[in-house]
Amino acid sequence: MARKIALEPRDERVVVTAQHVTKTFLLRHTRSIKEAVVWLFKGRKKDITNEFQAMDDVSFDIADGESVALMGFNGSGKSTTLKLISGVMHPDGGAVGIKGKVAGLIEVGAGFHPDLTGHDNVYLNGAILGMTKEEIDAAYDDILEFADIGDFINTEVKFYSSGMYLRLAFSVAVHTNPDVFLVDEILAVGDEPFQEKCKALIRSMVRDGKTIVIVSHDLDMVEKFCKRGLVMERGRLVFDGPCDQAVRFLRGRALDGSEDPERPPLSEAEKAKRLFTDEERAAVPVRVRIGGPPLTAAERV
Amino acid sequence: MSSSSQSPTTRLEFHAPGQGRGLREVFTNRFLLKRIVNKEIQVRYRASVLGLVWSYIKPAIQFAVFFVAMGIFLGLNRGLPNYAIYMFSGIVVMNLFTEVFGNSARIIVGNGDLIKKIYLPRELFPVSSLWVAWIHFFPQVAILLVVDLLVGWHPTLMQILAFLVGFVIVSVFALALGLVFGTANVFFRDSENFVDLINMVVTWLSPVLYMWVLVANTLPHWAVVIYKLNPLTTAVELFHDAFWAPTVTSQVPYETWHVMPHLFSYWTPIALVVSFGLLLAGDLLFRHFEGKFAQEL
Numbered sequence: 376m377a378r379k380i381a382l383e384p385r386d387e388r389v390v391v392t393a394q395h396v397t398k399t400f401l402l403r404h405t406r407s408i409k410e411a412v413v414w415l416f417k418g419r420k421k422d423i424t425n426e427f428q429a430m431d432d433v434s435f436d437i438a439d440g441e442s443v444a445l446m447g448f449n450g451s452g453k454s455t456t457l458k459l460i461s462g463v464m465h466p467d468g469g470a471v472g473i474k475g476k477v478a479g480l481i482e483v484g485a486g487f488h489p490d491l492t493g494h495d496n497v498y499l500n501g502a503i504l505g506m507t508k509e510e511i512d513a514a515y516d517d518i519l520e521f522a523d524i525g526d527f528i529n530t531e532v533k534f535y536s537s538g539m540y541l542r543l544a545f546s547v548a549v550h551t552n553p554d555v556f557l558v559d560e561i562l563a564v565g566d567e568p569f570q571e572k573c574k575a576l577i578r579s580m581v582r583d584g585k586t587i588v589i590v591s592h593d594l595d596m597v598e599k600f601c602k603r604g605l606v607m608e609r610g611r612l613v614f615d616g617p618c619d620q621a622v623r624f625l626r627g628r629a630l631d632g633s634e635d636p637e638r639p640p641l642s643e644a645e646k647a648k649r650l651f652t653d654e655e656r657a658a659v660p661v662r663v664r665i666g667g668p669p670l671t672a673a674e675r676v
Numbered sequence: 677m678s679s680s681s682q683s684p685t686t687r688l689e690f691h692a693p694g695q696g697r698g699l700r701e702v703f704t705n706r707f708l709l710k711r712i713v714n715k716e717i718q719v720r721y722r723a724s725v726l727g728l729v730w731s732y733i734k735p736a737i738q739f740a741v742f743f744v745a746m747g748i749f750l751g752l753n754r755g756l757p758n759y760a761i762y763m764f765s766g767i768v769v770m771n772l773f774t775e776v777f778g779n780s781a782r783i784i785v786g787n788g789d790l791i792k793k794i795y796l797p798r799e800l801f802p803v804s805s806l807w808v809a810w811i812h813f814f815p816q817v818a819i820l821l822v823v824d825l826l827v828g829w830h831p832t833l834m835q836i837l838a839f840l841v842g843f844v845i846v847s848v849f850a851l852a853l854g855l856v857f858g859t860a861n862v863f864f865r866d867s868e869n870f871v872d873l874i875n876m877v878v879t880w881l882s883p884v885l886y887m888w889v890l891v892a893n894t895l896p897h898w899a900v901v902i903y904k905l906n907p908l909t910t911a912v913e914l915f916h917d918a919f920w921a922p923t924v925t926s927q928v929p930y931e932t933w934h935v936m937p938h939l940f941s942y943w944t945p946i947a948l949v950v951s952f953g954l955l956l957a958g959d960l961l962f963r964h965f966e967g968k969f970a971q972e973l
Contacts, residue, residue: 382690382692385690387686387687388686389686390685390686392690400971439685439686458970459693460693461693461694461794461795462692462693462694462695462795463694463791463792463793463794463795463970464694464967464970464971465692465694465695465967465968470692471692471693472690472691472692473690473691473692473693474685474686474688474689474690474691475685475688477693481793481794482793482794485789485790485793485794486790486794488715488719490718490719490722491715491718491719495714495715495718498711499711499712499714499715502707502708502711502712503708503711503790503794503796504794505796507707508707554685555685586685
């Protein structure tokens with residue numbers, strides 16, 4: 376069965392490591408008294424059907440400065456992986472190790488309280504995300520400017536429009552400046568100009584060599600931003616390699632392992648938006664590849 | 677990549693994310709604790725005109741009710757000089773205890789939305805309950821002091837020390853129980869009801885409204901020992917010693933009240949050991965189950 380292990384040593388450049396990680400959830404917590412009695416009399420055997428394996432022997436290492444996309448369909452274990460990296464949950468088996476501070480655009484706005492003013496929420500949320508008072512003081516003007524909410528900063532957050540609320544929450548989160556930046560579905564919120572602002576910010580972080588892990592269903596976007604891609608399926612890591620191949624792998628899975636339908640080749644303008652050249656991506660080794668669509672000629676090399 | 681391989685992050689050691697160091701986290705996260713306390717206070721008194729003044733009004737009303745009912749109707753005033761001060765110095769102990777205990781046992785579940793989404797040292801929540809309760813406690817002590825000074829209170833150093841030690845005992849004991857019941861509450865919401873039950877009877881389990889001598893005269897010896905083992909009994913007696921005993925000018929009959937034998941030499945150290953021992957146990961329990969909070973909430 377799953378058991379916790381001591382971390383194996385890794386190359387110095389690795390800043391996030393997951394080693395044989397398993398995580399199991401109980402699907403039903405409350406039993407009726409009748410069921411509990413039956414369960415007791417049957418020798419208290421574990422009821423397997425009530426368990427859900429969210430992560431099954433998942434291992435990967437992320438090196439400093441890497442931009443990694445974590446992909447998969449709903450329920451594949453992406454968010455659980457992020458929760459284990461951020462420390463909200465602990466693995467049942469295996470081990471997770473991180474270096475430095477991990478934060479970012481995950482559960483944006485969770486630390487906000489509607490009855491506090493914008494100003495107080497900035498300080499409360501900044502503190503929750505691990506910033507010191509000095510760091511928040513220093514970033515305060517930038518946070519307000521990025522959020523673009525003007526005089527509303529001294530108004531209670533419950534009177535904000537939903538867009539303003541999220542802009543302020545995002546703004547605090549992106550100014551936390553962690554060592555490993557986690558991003559979970561950034562683009563589901565905000566109007567288009569704000570989304571563009573967020574994308575531009577993440578782009579500059581990737582360029583500056585920040586370690587970033589992005590969870591998203593927007594495959595076109597992650598293909599542009601990330602060099603490496605991980606694909607999860609029913610709690611298992613099924614692909615770990617260059618991001619464009621990971622995207623193709625996932626799209627192939629969506630179609631039951633058949634060929635990815637022809638997509639028009641990327642225009643030069645589209646290619647220019649990518650942060651990594653084909654060569655840079657091709658340099659990422661394929662570490663895991665379980666099943667999936669047949670290899671293309673380029674991948675077979 | 678070559679430049680980033682020299683970044684300071686890579687030189688750090690791996691650590692397991694979300695593994696707190698228990699109550700020690702409180703000292704390294706003082707700023708966050710302050711913000712959480714600030715939030716609790718603001719949220720509690722939002723849209724309230726009187727705000728913190730309520731923390732003076734509520735105990736004053738409570739005091740008046742007990743004083744009229746117990747002191748005048750039941751005639752306890754005649755039995756004990758300055759009965760009002762006697763009673764109030766016990767009530768402030770109980771108010772501190774019930775507030776810390778009641779709030780810290782609920783605060784984990786109350787902040788469940790945050791706890792299951794973002795990691796932060798969760799001990800900060802029960803400790804913030806303690807801090808908020810202190811903010812409500814000191815106005816009550818201020819009222820007590822004003823009344824004391826009016827009747828000519830002039831304490832010795834020993835009595836000020838008794839107050840401080842009693843204060844530490846109540847705070848630590850309440851926080852310790854809060855950690856235990858707060859942890860239990862994540863898994864079984866019955867815990868909240870136990871907390872309410874305990875808060876309901878706890879005033880009567882210590883010599884707040886009556887004198888401990890009555891218990892000693894009525895109950896068998898072993899029951900009296902258990903009664904005295906309750907750290908709150910010691911804390912209440914320490915408060916009596918600090919705030920009430922110095923105001924009594926006439927001789928109190930021995931059979932009505934006298935200082936609990938060995939209060940300082942024996943029962944106070946025991947209360948401190950029990951409280952801090954329980955705090956250690958509560959901290960260990962909390963840390964043991966903390967990893968499951970996010971998925972259970």
